[in-house]
Amino acid sequence: MGRIIVITSGKGGVGKTTCSANLGMALAKLNHSVALIDADFGLRNLDLLLGLENRVVYTALEVLAGQCRLEQALVKDKRLHDLVLLPAAQNRNKDAVTPEQMKQLAYALTKKYDFVLIDCPAGIEMGFQNAIAAADEALIVTTPEISAVRDADRVVGLLEAHHVKTINLIVNRIRPAMVQANDMMSVQDVQEILAIPLIGMIPDDEQVIVATNRGEPLVLSENFSLSGMALQNIAQRIEGKDIDFLDLDAPYDTLFSRLRRFFKR
């Protein structure tokens, strides 16, 4: 039986879909079979980030309406043969599906796939309820900003209420130079405030946008950028491996910043 993991955040635009696409690909590269479910009905993005947009024929809605088999709706990745995407409908709103139906789809996929990753929409309404309904585990994505952290905390509370037992934190878009200038919360600051276990940190990186432009997630390329490495490491931690966290500060650790730390408090 595969593991069902929802990638969620509360606040929009913090990197859920970026993480879903990359972690799905990274787990497939590590020889696991992976099904990605786009639960963002009406605003689907995951097909674009994976570069699979031209191959979408059916969506989860046709499966649920009995118009096609689940198998037929799954878009198979050509680069990694053990990765499939179950696309969301683009022309329907988030109320088109119920939590029960999402459970049916996700449970069916766990019979064949080691990992079922669900890309959750922003917010805490119906689309969120659908996305978390089947999940046993959650990855909370946040950026080191006040509103994103507040929303993440809200979502952690809701997940706990839904008996999602395993909740891990990903802090995305860190800017080490700003942290060192004391103008941004550090990963540790965010982790301490949210008080859930940290599974990864991803630097703010232009390569994320380049990868999105091409429809080729970062973890696919041969020579990783720092952000690609960070995502690859998260996939290995999901597997249960004990991987050291990257030292994002290293390139910025100048004499000046050391002096600054010396004079601080």
Next chain:
Amino acid sequence: MISDFLERLFLGQDVTTSRDDVKSRLKIVLAHDRANLSPELMESMRREILEVVSRYVEIDTEGLNFSLESDQRATALIANLPIRRIKFEADAPPLSESGIELPAVPDEPTQSFPDQPERTSTDPRSPANPDIDLSL
């Protein structure tokens, strides 16, 4: 950035960074979110606690601090009530015979003290009984 650094160097710890600010703001916001207490409830709780404490000691209202804090997903009510002076026994409600046990709270809803009249006056918004309606 650099002026920040110099300020810290010469003015000491008084200058807070935006990182310190955001952390302390978040801690307070999250404590309230997690406890799901409305500002009105916080206010009446604050008033009632002050009312009880003021029966025994005189509180320095300037230095008063009353807040929710959250640590490791557990929320605590933190009250810092600086004491200006302990009231004389004559002011205080009767202690139990041993003088060691905690005194029982008198039955009357309010007791008035000449030195703290406004704090002990009855407020229609502060619930008189324990079954507070928490629905918002």
